[in-house]
Amino acid sequence: MNQKFIRKIPLSRPEVDEATAEKVSDVLRNPILSMGQQVDSFESEFAEAADARFAVAVNSGTSGLHLAVRLLGLSHGDEAITSPFSFVASANCLLFEGARPVFVDIDPDTFLLKVDQIESAITARTKALIPVHIFGNPVDMKRIQAIARRWEFGVIEDACEALGGKFEGKALGSWGDFGIFGFYPNKQMTCGEGGMVVTDNERFAQRLKSLRNQGRSPSGDGSFVELGYNYRMSEMTAQLGRCQLEQLPSFISSRQQVEERYVSLLSHLEEMRVPPIPKDRSPFVFIVQFKSKELREKVRADLTEKGVQTALYFQPIHLEPFYRGRFHYRPGQFPNAEFAGDTCLALPFYNRLDEVDQKYVAECIEDSLVKHRKKSSISV
Ligand SMILES: Cc1ncc(COP(=O)(O)O)c(C=O)c1O
The missing domain is CATH 3.90.1150.10 (Aspartate Aminotransferase, domain 1)
Known part of the structure; x- marks a missing residue:
């Protein structure tokens, strides 16, 4: 049979070396496989790399976006201004809480939402801005911050595609009230699945930890103090994340x-x-x-x-x-x-x-x- 050789070039391919594979499999020999020392270490190493005071690990970028919307208190009837040219999760996260995305068109060169059109999209219901650093291209975060301060809006920076990028020398993800990262296999680094929320606000960081774990009380008494979720990260995922972050x-x-x-x-x-x-x-x-x-x-x-x-x-x-x-x-x-x-x-x-x-x-x-x-x- 005359089969023609066809080269196959995939869209993306994560890079996971042998040393990483070994370290991840070593985790399996420990008694704690979720939310243990690997997750703690991944969070502190990530916070440092991302120029943030706190980092809270979750099981996807989408979960991180959802928790940020929840913590800003957006609910039924509220609106957040964002880009229509993005992955669907950056708008879906609002719908989870009954809030609504209001889209502003993008600049045709950078594919980023046009910051100068944000103010014309504001209504009495607007509560937040969700700039998305699409393809890793940095949104002008100084102007976003200026608008947010003027109107007292929260800022959720969707940095899922932008890990390691900067705007005016400051890490993307570290500008907003929350910066959200995702570790799907096509990203700059991967955990297979996973996400991270960074914030400089200690109270937010504590509540993120509670909400990702079913709303458990931060006091450690085992009680459930609010409606939460299972957005936890496993120890294997966190170890993979640590090795990837190093590289x-x-x-x-x-x-x-x-x-x-x-x-x-x-x-x-x-x-x-x-x-x-x-x-x-x-x-x-x-x-x-x-x-x-x-x-x-x-x-x-x-x-x-x-x-x-x-x-x-x-x-x-x-x-x-x-x-x-x-x-x-x-x-x-x-x-x-x-x-x-x-x-x-x-x-x-x-x-x-x-x-x-x-x-x-x-x-x-x-x-x-x-x-x-x-x-x-x-x-x-
Ligand atoms: C811009 C953007 N936001 C959010 C997400 C959601 O991240 P995850 O797939 O980890 O839930 C992605 C992931 O592809 C993304 O590209």
């Missing part, structure tokens, strides 16, 4: 190299662009943007055929079927987010992606663009 600087510098190589391989191509890469970004994914949705779909199909995995980051939240159904959003309401959703494509991106595979990805894109250019000139 984070080298992970980020590998990702920066991969990013630089893509920029030089792809910047010259016509009918698509490499969006600007902000200073101090910690790279999460690598995005290219095509002139049209039609072209993006054609190139994507060609890449899939050649074994190159890609993803659509993101279909805007307001156009997800659930949001359309519940809030009656329609296309055209946030045009920049919609255009980005129609035209952006995430390419394979991970620490150990090598030059040979990156050149292959770039060649596949170029071949596809040339092929479709020829086709369209024939049909004219």
Whole structure:
């Protein structure tokens, strides 16, 4: 049988070395497998790395966002202003408490919510801002803070895609009342699943610890003092997180190299662009943007055929079927987010992606663009 060799390049691939695997399996020999010394150590090491006084480990970024919404006291009828161009969890976290996301469109270059449009979206019900550092791109946190102070809003910084990045020299995640991080396997570091909430407020930190553990009293008397959740982190997860955190600087510098190589391989191509890469970004994914949705779909199909995995980051939240159904959003309401959703494509991106595979990805894109250019000139 003549089977053609097809290279397979995944979208992402976590880096977990042997020493880490051994340390994680060593944890299994201990009597405590959840919420023990590994979790405590992970929290204090993370707080230091993230420039925060306190860090509280949870079982996902989504859980962390939910607890932050809860602690700011948002409930039925309240609103928070956020970006429609994000992963759905940054808006869903409000719905868990009966609050509602109010979207502001994004800047077409940075994909970040337009800070200068926030004030026009404020209503009597607005209680919080949820800036999202999408793709690791830093939101202008000074301006967010200024608005939050003027209106007395809480700030939940969704830094799930931005671990290790900075704005004006200060760590992303450390600007808001809460900074939330996620450790899904495509992130700068992973725990398989997991999340971390950072805050400088001791009272918030204590309540986060109580709420993640079913609302148990911080006094340690075993009583349940409020409605809580099981958002706990296991010891194995925390050990994995500690090993990954130690390697984070080298992970980020590998990702920066991969990013630089893509920029030089792809910047010259016509009918698509490499969006600007902000200073101090910690790279999460690598995005290219095509002139049209039609072209993006054609190139994507060609890449899939050649074994190159890609993803659509993101279909805007307001156009997800659930949001359309519940809030009656329609296309055209946030045009920049919609255009980005129609035209952006995430390419394979991970620490150990090598030059040979990156050149292959770039060649596949170029071949596809040339092929479709020829086709369209024939049909004219
Ligand atoms: C911007 C953003 N917010 C929130 C989350 C949710 O994190 P998790 O998947 O850990 O729940 C993610 C994860 O992909 C994300 O990218």
